[in-house]
Amino acid sequence: MNKLSLLDVAFFVAESEASPKHVGGLMICKRPARSRSTFAADLYRDLLTFTDVESPFNRVIHFSLTAMPTWQEIDSVDLGQHVFYHQLRRGKNGRQELYAAVSELHQPMLDRSRPLWEVHVIGGLSEGRFALYVKMHHASADGVTMVRWAADSLASTATDLELRPLWSVRHGAADRQRKRLTDKMTQSLLGDLTGVGKRLLGIGRLAAMLLLESVKLTKNAISLPFVADGNTPLTGQVTAGRQFATANVAMARVKEICARTRSTLNHVALTCLDGALHRYLADEGVDLKRPITIQMPVNLRKEGERGTGNKIGIIQVELSPPTDDPYVRLRNIGFSLRNVRSMIDSVAPDAIESYTLITGVVGQLAEMLGLSNRLPPTGNTLVSNIPGPREFLYIKGARMEELHPISTLPAGNLLNITLFSYAGQLFFGLIATDELPNLERLSAYVAEAFTELEQSVLDAHQPAH
CATH class of the missing domain: 3.30.559.10 (Chloramphenicol acetyltransferase-like domain)
Structure with a gap:
């Protein structure tokens, strides 16, 4: 049991x-x-x-x-x-x-x-x-x-x-x-109290970071929850009915951009998603003046730790302020993610888990009360990244050519995007409610945004004549 x-x-x-x-x-x-x-x-x-x-x-x-x-x-x-x-x-x-x-x-x-x-x-x-x-x-x-x-x-x-x-x-x-x-169940009371103390200390540190962010004494340490623009098709009351779309790019192309710009796969992928989402929202008549805020799961397992169940936290991350330059967008997102990584490394995993539960409860209460269409969302969408096998896998001699993750929708979000790397390809899995318009168009924009970023990086690194 x-x-x-x-x-x-x-x-x-x-x-x-x-x-x-x-x-x-x-x-x-x-x-x-x-x-x-x-x-x-x-x-x-x-x-x-x-x-x-x-x-x-x-x-x-x-x-x-x-x-x-x-x-x-x-x-x-x-x-x-x-x-x-x-x-x-x-x-x-x-x-x-x-x-x-x-x-x-x-x-x-x-x-x-x-x-x-x-x-x-x-x-x-x-x-x-x-x-x-x-x-x-x-x-x-x-x-x-x-x-x-x-x-x-x-x-x-x-x-x-x-x-x-x-x-x-x-x-x-x-x-x-x-x-x-x-x-865990046989730990002493003293051990339990020590764990609670560490959790409370971590929550206090995280609360202090959020307070500094709210009064603009820090920038991008962590984005505040419930401040994302709710006037977009991406958020609202989650309803039954699902639709699914995908995009993919070759990992060799992603690695080339990473090498030229000293970026990570997450930096590049989120840059593509940011550009695609801005273009999609513009098509839908939405002109965002502030950065898109994503909810981003982070793995809280220690190195080598394996197990069933969940060991994740979800934090809010601001992407790039609106810009038409993909290279500038990449730099902005890289700056934001590096600050977020520093914040995560300075806080106990239990505190991140507690923060995830608290923000999740608030968002869930809004959804249960039918208020998600009126209250600010936790973020504009959720984006996660799952690393997969680097080589092809087989079942009874049949080669698995593609593997697409299909996630669940968090409270208040009509779209969830999961990245998955497998056998030389980076796959983008987009799951949404039926109410989100033109999901296939958004998936096409992801691939187009990658090509635009690729060209922008090549232009920026052309040797001077």
Whole structure:
């Protein structure tokens, strides 16, 4: 029996039919050469034979009126309630039809009476492809953990034909997490009080930083919550119905910009998103006078620490003041992110986690009371970055060509963007409510903004004649 952290519990408290709290991933695979057209259907039938389900895929949530919720393992799992097959029709089997199908699968809440995960095999895609869509409740795992589990279940070569469904793999991290939780429960009262003291000290330091920022004695140490412009299509009351779009650029091109400008991948990616969002908002008749504010998850795990559940904080970051120069935008964002990194490194992780819960509760209360259309949002959108495998992975000889993360929507945000690097490509996954207009146009602008940044950097570094 495993207790949940406060952050994990918060995902259940915040969940509703309009705003489910699961995360997912879309894997697009190429059938092996000379394989049958029924490859995906055969794979689905093979998956159903792996009836031994390992933790945490055999756990259900148990709520109590007198104690914190807990995970409880069950004796058997009916795979027919968790593994599904879909066949796209010929002529309706392109990328947009796939995205529409996955958007529909991503909308419903997971049934809390069962383990909170699903795997969908989608056959019949054009050009000899099929897809796997996986969804799992955010209280069970964060994006980094899900990617690790997926990598554990796939092969590193096309010749490795052994099937290892992610629910059948014994994830050692889950066992270590159980031990850590048990150790935590046996800590002395003095140890608990010491932890509380460190948390309070960190919260005090973070509050002081926010106060200095609010009276303009510091700049970009951390952006204040609830000051983002709420008069944009990006924010408001989250409603049911989802749409999904993607963009991608070659990592070699990203690394070239990083090398020329001494920037990081985050700097470059956020510069592209900032430019794309400003262009998109201009199309929608919105002229922002202040920087776009994003909510940005930060990994609070110590180096080498692994485990189930969530160990993240979410802070607000101002991007660049409006500018038509992509190179200036890159410099502004780099300055902002470096200051934010310094702030995070100076504050205890528990304090960041507490700050995340406090701001999340305020935003969630506004959404539960139907006030998200009238109150300032925590930020304009949420952007996260998940590093993935550098080499191609395979399932029964089929190469996984693309992996797109599909996240959940935070309170007050109609758009969530996740970055994912895999096999030489940087993917941008955009999930939004149906109410957000022209999502595909925004995804196209991301790629165009990267090309503009690339040209701007090349022009700035041309040798003088």
